[in-house]
């Protein structure tokens with residue numbers, strides 16, 4: 001097991017900068033996720049940890065050891081890719097044993113270690129089966145077993161579930177977590193799927209265009225996003241432009257033509273352009289009048305039933321804007337009706353005021 005420290009890492013390909021000035025410490029035994037949209041630099045960062053790329057600037061350390069320009073085969077990392085990268089004509093045993101053979105382990109030891117790891121990933125009955133005769137989920141388990149069998153210090157997973165259907169993805173998510181806990185192995189997971197990131201990770205780094213925007217636990221990132229990009233990328237949110245009005249000691253929204261009460265109240269630069277973020281599930285809606293701050297009248301435009309939840313899109317009167325509200329399904333009589341007049345409240349403690357993310 002190792003910790004991983006990235007110090008001021010930059011990676012350029014010609015004139016293009018894929019990763020900029022990244023500082024990151026991943027603790028021993030941690031499940032750490034790189035999350036972000038396509039092309040934001042997640043895989044490039046993972047590859048610098050694996051040694052497939054060397055950084056243009058900065059340092060990579062495992063524990064206290066400088067690994068910046070150590071070749072991949074000398075790093076003792078196990079890697080699992082989206083496309084499995086297995087040898088289809090070989091059996092499960094041969095695929096999993098491959099890394100041990102390369103390391104010139106004895107036959108008896110190879111047999112024992114491969115059998116043990118196949119037991120762990122629940123594939124022992126398939127040991128002599130050709131990989132091409134396995135399902136996608138089973139192939140992904142072989143890829144995991146192959147990475148784990150070498151007893152790596154760090155497990156690197158690059159979108160390992162994207163080729164699986166939704167049900168299998170859920171199952172494999174639990175499977176990966178179970179194995180990670182059993183082995184207690186430092187794990188770095190790359191994904192653009194926020195649900196995977198929130199459900200699996202001890203901590204997440206959110207990337208956008210080569211920059212790390214925020215590092216935190218799933219609850220920190222969801223409840224206290226540092227800017228509008230993170231608020232919008234993780235979960236769903238309603239974002240409104242607001243400005244701080246010093247003379248009123250309050251935020252003001254032009255779209256709502258109203259002051260916004262936020263607790264705890266900020267004290268920002270006069271007129272600085274900011275965003276107000278409120279999650280759909282944090283908004284109160286009622287058919288009868290609501291009292292207190294931040295109450296607006298609206299009309300229900302659309303109601304979407306998903307089973308566990310009900311999403312409503314509400315047009316705020318005269319404001320030419322829609323907000324999304326989410327409520328748990330509490331039975332048919334509680335749904336909002338389309339075209340109904342409703343009162344909407346943004347509870348002051350549920351509002352987050354965030355800066356706009358820097359545009360690169």
Ligand SMILES: Nc1ncnc2c1ncn2[C@@H]1O[C@H](COP(=O)(O)OP(=O)(O)OP(=O)(O)O)[C@@H](O)[C@H]1O
Nearest residue numbers: 013016018036037038039040041042043044045192
């Ligand atoms: N070998 C390379 N040569 C030139 N540009 C590259 C190279 N590898 C990556 N890039 C560019 O660097 C940027 C970041 O790529 P990276 O693969 O790290 O993104 P990502 O966040 O992992 O995206 P995805 O989720 O689509 O895999 C992209 O714009 C990509 O085109």
